[in-house]
Amino acid sequence: ATTFRAxxxxxxxxxxxxxxxxxxxxxRMKRPWQGQVEPPLLTTVPRHDxxxxxxxxxxRANGEVNPYYEGTFLFDxxxxxxxxxxxxxxxxxxxxxxxxxARGVCKVMCFHPWSDVTLPLMSVPEIRAVVDAWAxxxxxxxxxxxxxxxxxxxxxxxxxxxPHPHCQVWASSFLPDVxxxxxxxxxxxxxxHGEPLLMEYGRQELLRKDRLVLTSEHWLVLVPFWxxxxxxxxxxxxxxxxxxxxxxxxxxxxxxxxxxxxxxxDHWQLHAHYYPPLLRSATVRKFMVGYExxxxxxxxxxxxxxxxxxxxxxxxxxxxxxx
Amino acid sequence: ATTFRAxxxxxxxxxxxxxxxxxxxxxRMKRPWQGQVEPPLLTTVPRHDxxxxxxxxxxRANGEVNPYYEGTFLFDxxxxxxxxxxxxxxxxxxxxxxxxxARGVCKVMCFHPWSDVTLPLMSVPEIRAVVDAWAxxxxxxxxxxxxxxxxxxxxxxxxxxxPHPHCQVWASSFLPDVxxxxxxxxxxxxxxHGEPLLMEYGRQELLRKDRLVLTSEHWLVLVPFWxxxxxxxxxxxxxxxxxxxxxxxxxxxxxxxxxxxxxxxDHWQLHAHYYPPLLRSATVRKFMVGYExxxxxxxxxxxxxxxxxxxxxxxxxxxxxxx
Ligand SMILES: O=P(O)(O)O[C@H]1O[C@H](CO)[C@@H](O)[C@H](O)[C@H]1O
Ligand SMILES: O=P(O)(O)O[C@H]1O[C@H](CO)[C@@H](O)[C@H](O)[C@H]1O
Numbered sequence: 001a002t003t004f005r006a007x008x009x010x011x012x013x014x015x016x017x018x019x020x021x022x023x024x025x026x027x028r029m030k031r032p033w034q035g036q037v038e039p040p041l042l043t044t045v046p047r048h049d050x051x052x053x054x055x056x057x058x059x060r061a062n063g064e065v066n067p068y069y070e071g072t073f074l075f076d077x078x079x080x081x082x083x084x085x086x087x088x089x090x091x092x093x094x095x096x097x098x099x100x101x102a103r104g105v106c107k108v109m110c111f112h113p114w115s116d117v118t119l120p121l122m123s124v125p126e127i128r129a130v131v132d133a134w135a136x137x138x139x140x141x142x143x144x145x146x147x148x149x150x151x152x153x154x155x156x157x158x159x160x161x162x163p164h165p166h167c168q169v170w171a172s173s174f175l176p177d178v179x180x181x182x183x184x185x186x187x188x189x190x191x192x193h194g195e196p197l198l199m200e201y202g203r204q205e206l207l208r209k210d211r212l213v214l215t216s217e218h219w220l221v222l223v224p225f226w227x228x229x230x231x232x233x234x235x236x237x238x239x240x241x242x243x244x245x246x247x248x249x250x251x252x253x254x255x256x257x258x259x260x261x262x263x264x265x266d267h268w269q270l271h272a273h274y275y276p277p278l279l280r281s282a283t284v285r286k287f288m289v290g291y292e293x294x295x296x297x298x299x300x301x302x303x304x305x306x307x308x309x310x311x312x313x314x315x316x317x318x319x320x321x322x323x
Numbered sequence: 324a325t326t327f328r329a330x331x332x333x334x335x336x337x338x339x340x341x342x343x344x345x346x347x348x349x350x351r352m353k354r355p356w357q358g359q360v361e362p363p364l365l366t367t368v369p370r371h372d373x374x375x376x377x378x379x380x381x382x383r384a385n386g387e388v389n390p391y392y393e394g395t396f397l398f399d400x401x402x403x404x405x406x407x408x409x410x411x412x413x414x415x416x417x418x419x420x421x422x423x424x425a426r427g428v429c430k431v432m433c434f435h436p437w438s439d440v441t442l443p444l445m446s447v448p449e450i451r452a453v454v455d456a457w458a459x460x461x462x463x464x465x466x467x468x469x470x471x472x473x474x475x476x477x478x479x480x481x482x483x484x485x486p487h488p489h490c491q492v493w494a495s496s497f498l499p500d501v502x503x504x505x506x507x508x509x510x511x512x513x514x515x516h517g518e519p520l521l522m523e524y525g526r527q528e529l530l531r532k533d534r535l536v537l538t539s540e541h542w543l544v545l546v547p548f549w550x551x552x553x554x555x556x557x558x559x560x561x562x563x564x565x566x567x568x569x570x571x572x573x574x575x576x577x578x579x580x581x582x583x584x585x586x587x588x589d590h591w592q593l594h595a596h597y598y599p600p601l602l603r604s605a606t607v608r609k610f611m612v613g614y615e616x617x618x619x620x621x622x623x624x625x626x627x628x629x630x631x632x633x634x635x636x637x638x639x640x641x642x643x644x645x646x
Contacts, residue, residue, distance in 0.1 A: 002408075002410045003410065003545060004409075004410040004411060004412050004413060006412070006422075006532070008407040009410055009412075009419060010406060010409045010425045010426075011409065011411075011412045011422050011423065011424060011425050012419040012422065012423050012424075012425045013420070013421065013423075014423075015420045016418065016419050016421070020500055021497075021500045021503075022421075022613025023404065023405075023425055023499075025403075025404035025405065025620045027406075028402055028404050030402065031401070031402030032384070033484070034478070034484040034485070035483070035484035036480075036484070050337030061354075061355070064464055070430065077355065078354070079351055080348075081333065081346060081348035081614070081621055081623075082333060082346075082348065084349075084571070085325075085326075086332040086333045086334065087325045087326065087327040087332055088334075089332075090327060090329060090336045091329050094527060095339065096339050096520070096523065096524050096527060096548070097327075097548050098336065098337040098339070099334050099335065099336045099337070100334060100335050100348055101334060101335075101338075102333045102334050102335045102347075103333075111411065112417070125420075129638070135352070136477070149618045149620075150615060150618075151612075151613030151614055151617050153612045156358070156359045157359075158610065158612045158613070159358055159359065159612045160356040160358070160612075161358035161359070162357070166612070168383060168613065170614055170618070172346075172618075174335055174344075176344070176346075176618035176619035176620040177343055177344045177618070177620070178616075178617060178618055178619060179619075180344075187439075199376045200419065201419050204417060204419060204420070225419070225420050230432055232583060240478065247623070251412070263574070272410075273616075273617060275616050275617075279415055281500050287436075287476070287482025289481045289482045289483075290472075290474030290475065290476045290478045290481070290491065291472060291474055291491070291493055291499075293474075293596075293598050294472060294474050294501060294502075294596060294598075295470070295472045295474075295493070295495075295499035295500070295501055295502060296499035296500040296501060298503075300404075305434060314456075
């Protein structure tokens with residue numbers, strides 16, 4: 001019998017955090033690509049555009065004028081998917097037609113007054129201000145809502161229409177689907193093994209090493225064993241931290257991102273998921289389409305191969321290298 | 324208190340088939356769109372291109388020459404994600420690092436010898452030949468594999484690099500993730516209510532009417548109550564049919580698509596999911612990004628509004644109307 005090699009032999013892997021499987025078919029990278037190529041990234045974004053509603057001093061869709069902010073700037077999304085006062089759909093009349101109330105708040109957070117930077121191009125004190133702002137908005141909205149989701153849609157490929165560096169914060173009266181799954185898995189793991197799933201997982205990855213991308217005194221970045229997106233990574237604090245506000249000043253001088261739920265959930269571990277849409281280059285994306293939507297996620301290189309490629313990247317941001 | 328109206332008030336809905344929730348925020352359609360616009364569809368595809376590896380008589384990547392086929396044409400995918408003989412990764416050494424064997428077969432099926440048609444532009448007898456070919460490939464591969472997934476990635480937006488009308492067939496030694504969820508839900512529903520989930524669901528939609536798109540003697544097309552994609556639809560046979568090969572000749576003269584599992588599963592009902600990637604027009608897509616990937620699917624119009632818009636479409640295909 002042939003010896004199994006993950007980089008040559010397709011297999012399926014289990015995601016114990018979200019209770020899902022992925023098909024890993026690394027030999028697929030050999031096929032030629034004749035499909036869609038994305039437009040190259042915008043390289044010249046003006047530092048300040050008075051017509052960009054995210055810029056300091058600009059007027060937004062609802063007529064409000066932004067302050068001349070110098071650090072981060074948080075405001076209510078003008079077209080929120082979640083509003084604080086929606087009435088309830090009432091009881092369902094059939095088990096196959098279940099609807100429930102959804103209330104919440106959607107905010108936008110600008111990271112910096114300039115449009116021509118992104119998080120990795122900002123200084124550590126500037127990034128630290130963003131982390132502090134994430135922690136306070138989590139604290140503020142978390143007092144009222146069981147879930148606060150912080151996310152950044154980065155680049156046109158991810159549907160982002162505004163080059164100004166910003167993220168969104170959606171707080172909801174319900175635990176969203178993915179959070180529910182992570183909640184179930186982490187709770188079950190803690191009760192079975194007596195410690196948080198992601199604490200044990202981080203420890204194992206430090207021992208096994210082949211999926212690590214970066215480690216620092218306080219943080220780990222790794223390609224999860226069960227990654228679905230080609231260059232998906234997971235950011236984990238090294239110690240047990242349930243929520244952003246619990247991060248120490250030293251830990252905040254890294255770049256955590258993510259959010260967390262309810263009160264007194266010791267099985268939770270703060271973490272951030274990164275899902276870059278790319279497969280072969282900055283302009284050839286991974287299409288998660290027919291088989292993925294109808295059957296199961298499928299990836300074309302192993303998580304270990306992805307980690308190796310990410311580790312080999314230069315430390316210097318490509319835009320600084322060009323200078 | 325304000326009266327609840329689904330088209331104005333955000334709420335969450337439950338998908339009992341796949342055990343998932345979706346956030347419905349129909350008021351979001353009011354926001355202006357400044358994001359990415361897709362290139363318009365290719366309108367002039369040559370009927371025959373000797374360099375297109377899917378055309379009759381063309382040479383494929385592996386050197387094989389296609390026959391001058393006149394109906395459908397089925398062949399092995401030259402870059403299969405699933406191969407019949409992959410070795411097993413062996414037992415897992417830790418509950419957080421679980422991998423299992425995956426074996427299977429990937430095939431490609433051309434629908435028609437011409438590159439300038441798509442399924443809706445083909446004649447009923449031509450479509451019927453495709454349905455018959457789906458039924459036989461399901462029967463053939465289903466004898467060896469527990470799951471046969473038939474899917475069509477249609478258009479560049481869905482990562483399709485070849486305009487020639489074709490679909491793919493991936494058979495696997497494992498029940499894929501989505502199939503597993505549908506299996507669990509349908510099995511549980513049958514044992515609780517004594518009939519297949521999708522039979523009762525179809526009957527209810529026929530009574531409620533507001534999500535129906537098309538009905539015929541043998542088939543229903545509807546926007547499911549829990550639809551995630553803006554114009555997602557579900558195709559259901561009217562009677563209890565577990566698998567494609569069970570379809571009668573009269574039923575095959577419609578356009579069923581999909582696949583099914585194992586032996587003797589009476590709780591299953593044959594169905595096809597359609598997930599068009601569009602939101603506002605043929606060139607403005609729905610981006611399923613940050614919130615959807617990290618938290619929960621979110622849609623910007625209600626399934627009832629989508630059904631109404633789909634019902635209002637002309638019966639004539641837009642490309643025939645242009646003539
Ligand atoms: O049809 P292709 O080119 O083999 O591949 C396409 O469909 C597959 C199955 O949905 C995806 O995994 C690929 O990302 C996509 O490009
Ligand atoms: O950031 P926007 O423009 O509000 O919206 C974007 O992110 C949302 C949350 O992930 C998605 O639902 C939208 O489809 C996407 O266009």
